[in-house]
Amino acid sequence: MERILAINPGNTSTKVAVFDGEKPLFKKTIEHHGEELKGFGRVFDQKEYRLNLILKTLAEAGIAPESLSAAVGRGGLMKPLTSGTYGVNAQMVDDLEHRPAGEHASNLGAALALDIAKKTGVPAFIVDPVSVDEMEEVARISGLPELPRLSLVHALNHKAVARKVAAEKGRRYEELNMVVAHLGSGISVAAHRKGRMIDVSNGKDEGAFSPDRSGGLPASPLMKLCFSGKVTARELAARMMGSGGMYAYLGTRDVREAEKMAAEGNAQAGLVLDAMAYQVAKEIGALATVMAGEVDYVVLTGGIAHSRRITDDVAARVRHIAPVVVFPGEEEMESLMLGALRVLRGEEKAKIYN
Numbered sequence: 001m002e003r004i005l006a007i008n009p010g011n012t013s014t015k016v017a018v019f020d021g022e023k024p025l026f027k028k029t030i031e032h033h034g035e036e037l038k039g040f041g042r043v044f045d046q047k048e049y050r051l052n053l054i055l056k057t058l059a060e061a062g063i064a065p066e067s068l069s070a071a072v073g074r075g076g077l078m079k080p081l082t083s084g085t086y087g088v089n090a091q092m093v094d095d096l097e098h099r100p101a102g103e104h105a106s107n108l109g110a111a112l113a114l115d116i117a118k119k120t121g122v123p124a125f126i127v128d129p130v131s132v133d134e135m136e137e138v139a140r141i142s143g144l145p146e147l148p149r150l151s152l153v154h155a156l157n158h159k160a161v162a163r164k165v166a167a168e169k170g171r172r173y174e175e176l177n178m179v180v181a182h183l184g185s186g187i188s189v190a191a192h193r194k195g196r197m198i199d200v201s202n203g204k205d206e207g208a209f210s211p212d213r214s215g216g217l218p219a220s221p222l223m224k225l226c227f228s229g230k231v232t233a234r235e236l237a238a239r240m241m242g243s244g245g246m247y248a249y250l251g252t253r254d255v256r257e258a259e260k261m262a263a264e265g266n267a268q269a270g271l272v273l274d275a276m277a278y279q280v281a282k283e284i285g286a287l288a289t290v291m292a293g294e295v296d297y298v299v300l301t302g303g304i305a306h307s308r309r310i311t312d313d314v315a316a317r318v319r320h321i322a323p324v325v326v327f328p329g330e331e332e333m334e335s336l337m338l339g340a341l342r343v344l345r346g347e348e349k350a351k352i353y354n
């Protein structure tokens, strides 16, 4: 039976899972607490550190790298790509190290998978990376030719959950129109028209703010701040994607904690949670119009979809568009495994990145 190692590097953790076929054998979230990652300049500088932790974790679990049939990592912010499973190659790793479309922990997924796979000569893959781009040409126009809109989206979870919802409804993903909102540490919303994400509210710098990301910001004040001399480019990038959003207002990235604050009478916490739900609903509405309102389902997924306060608030604003399906949590590790399995079993050919 195929044994697959899945690796999902996040800002504050590295998730590791091993599967025998589809069956989970081992799962661990390696937490990177507090200052642990602060000493590294760029995300890619963390590669050896995270690699050693993964190898140590596998050794402690008694899983020999020699027993693996493949390693699969979350794909990061590289060139725009079509959806699917890709073989990791040197060009991909080089692009992620030297020419990423943004700094993000997922940029390490391909390199970590390749380093482990190389040890025993098995293949390394990525599946539905953040830079999956199925946008229509009209959606790329921003208003300034030198600043086109980009598709940077939680594609792995968007696609997996959209397929699951379609299957639950007895339909195929490719025959439905859905607006899917991934509500996690980052928030992205996409219009899925008949199996393609034709427009997205990207999870990096557009749309709704999230637990620790600013989302879209008013352009003129942002421009003034950039030229004020009060902040460096690196500091502002880290604030917008890491200590912005709910964290900037409330000092917590945990929606459960914010809900507790609100329940205890903190009016600011209540307002910020209301604003997050309001902004998510607004993005869903915008993406529904892209499909001329012909939407079969609105789907809410990610960790925050566990929150009734948020999902009820969003649903109240968008249920006139289509029935709302709440699918809490995410399917990223399983989706990585399934993407690798499809290739190992010959059901799909691995795409080539070049």
Ligand SMILES: Nc1ncnc2c1ncn2[C@@H]1O[C@H](COP(=O)(O)OP(=O)(O)O)[C@@H](O)[C@H]1O
Residues within 6 Å of the ligand: 010, 183, 184, 185, 186, 211, 253, 254, 255, 256, 257, 302, 303, 304, 305, 306, 307, 329, 330
């Ligand atoms: N039961 C819950 N109720 C409300 N919020 C939750 C719950 N579980 C997780 N969350 C929130 O979900 C967010 C993280 O989502 P998650 O999908 O795990 O993101 P990531 O994997 O990107 O870190 C956090 O803000 C966390 O507080």
Ligand SMILES: CCCC(=O)OP(=O)(O)O
Residues within 6 Å of the ligand: 010, 011, 104, 106, 130, 152, 153, 154, 184, 185, 186, 187, 188, 202, 203, 204
């Ligand atoms: C859309 C960029 C990828 C991203 O933000 O992923 P996480 O929310 O998992 O950090």
